[in-house]
Amino acid sequence: MDFDFSGPHSGAMETFESLVRTEFAPKNTYLNTASNGLLPARTVTALHEAAMLRAEGRPLTSLYEDVEACRAAYARLAGVPVTRVAIGASVAAHTGVIAASLPAGAEVLTAEDDFTSVLNPFHVRGDLKVRAVPLERIAEAVRPDTALVAVSAAQSADGRIADLPALREAARTHGARTYVDFSQSAGWLPMDVDAYDFSASVSFKWLLGPHGGAFLVVPEDFGGLTPVLAGWVAAEQPWDSCYGPVAELAHSARRFDLTHALFTFAGLRRSLDLIEELGVAAVQAHDLALADRFRAGLAALGHEPMPAPGSAIVSVPGLGHRQPELGRADIQVSNRAGNLRAAFHLYNTAADVDRLLDVLSG
Template sequence: MFQSRAARPLINEEYWHGKCYLNTAAEGLPLKACAQAVNRYLDDKSRGEPGRVRFWNEYERARRGAARLFSVPVDQIALVSSTTEALNTIAHAIDWRAGDEVVFTSVEFPSNIFPWVTLQERGVRLRIVHPGTSGVSVDEILEQINSRTRLVTVSQVSYATGQHIDPHPIWERVRNSETLLCVDATQAAARVPVDGRLADFTIASAFKWMNSIHGAAILSVSERALNGQLKGPAGWLSTASCFAADRLEQFHPRTDAQRYQAGMPNFDSVYALAAALDVHTPESVEFYQSALAPLVNRLCDGLSEMGLKVLVPSMAESRAGIVPFAWSEATQLRQQLAASDVFVQGDDGRIRAAIHWYNTLEHVERYLSVLKELLAGSHHRQLENAACSA
């Protein structure tokens, strides 16, 4: 059942009163329930080894919540420390051969680029899809897939452009082949529906749209990947039998997704994640997607009316919660906005706003108003400088 805004209090609501926070895509504001969960962890930790019973109870609760959010069975869920850890684990799990290929887009977060770039040392080839005027084309991704493709990896929502990509056509293309599909859902999970059944690996960090803390990420693993020959890390948690009689001779991996967890989970983060997933359910996510769409559209329209180059595609199905526009002096403009208590991301030649459940139309209008004033002042200074130079 969906919870009202009042039933989802933030830790520092008093601090944000009167301010405009539009930067969830960088750092989500944490729920009070997550702070309370961390305090429960500390209380359980103070009980020493007997407290571990509660550790593992919360761990399983978090896995159940993650399975519900991603629409997969619990045995297909692992809890890792970060999306970056999961991507590197996947990169090392595959037995790469010279001539193998990886397909990804140029607008992936660096964590979903660097593991594949380094594989070139092993003879792996990269096929990189660049966005066009309407964003990344799924058809172009499909065109890059061939018999040598070992992995396709793509963000469901791009951190750079905000484009929302439906992984279903890619999954239909590869599901009956030897090509694996990895979906980075960090900028999608808890904001738009994420379906772990449409990829071999679906990953999302918890500290952004899930409003939790650092140190936990969800990794779902498909049945075919679990039944394949992929290797996970070798550790006490990833083994089927920690004290097997032949443990000095060979390693026996688990048969479920926890094969991809080497050792002790970050239990403080797991407690917080379990609490966050009580709030972020499939029902609440569907509500966010519908209720916040008018705010996203208003922001896109407002930026376009100022003559700014909006990077997110115009099609409604290609929009989620991120709305960036191109701006060469992004860091300076971000600082100017922050001085007016409007908080967005500004780097890599763009200004990026992110709209989540705690944002309102008033926030959007305030951002547009402050931005318009700053850009008008910048234009006026440019004219003055040009006049002085003349």
């Protein structure tokens, strides 16, 4: 595999390259992280070890320790205290908790065609005013009667990045709260989570974890949320709260936890370790260099991608129909609404970009 890293520090490049070589050996040209990230070797090992604990009837104590290690690692990536991080299984479930907290008639401002998980729970309430505007206009569309603005930091369909600082200021001006889904950016784009009221992310894309894990970040005062999905793990003393109503909810964001998918977090712990070892800034530089290489190659072929500067996701209108052909050539990309979507992450190389361009050139 021909790795092509650029940057001023050769020692850092060697460390990045050696870690990636150790952890990944894709059998194809995999450019589909926006759908699923590849699992590092250390994660696969941890998943196997966790499964063997169950298979052999041994205690699962270490798996609960993995859950808390993941909570702490995500808190570090997000730049917030660990007491603000809740653990669940999906962004949709976290969105549902936020939707349940809003009074009837409240206005929720969203971006047009954003990912369903960050939108649908507000729509199914039936008594909220959900307003959708183009992503580029979302900050200017906040108004005095807007209760909440909900948006993805990076759009799943085309990689466009929301102007979150402008959105934050507009929301503050009008007294609205903010909810940001970092699923398509956590792991390659630095997060300023503390700047927003609520945020969430899945773990199986750019964070390189298995399916079944998600994080929710809430304010220290919980932002008026009610833990409507709370079970025994949401108690201050979980093992003393297995029967009957929970007498005392956790004093931290753990009150919003859902029953933990233990195998998932056993693996995810090692994936998050890798992200931290490499550093989000280094991953971002690597990913964007490849995305820009692809954009330049597309221009040479006469194709114009969707405008998404600074994004690791590149979406090309009119080329989605070529996804099956690319699949037959062992190049994994996505067809999203007729657009060809390629997503570049730490295990990708310049050779991957060039191979995709070569096939597209016919």
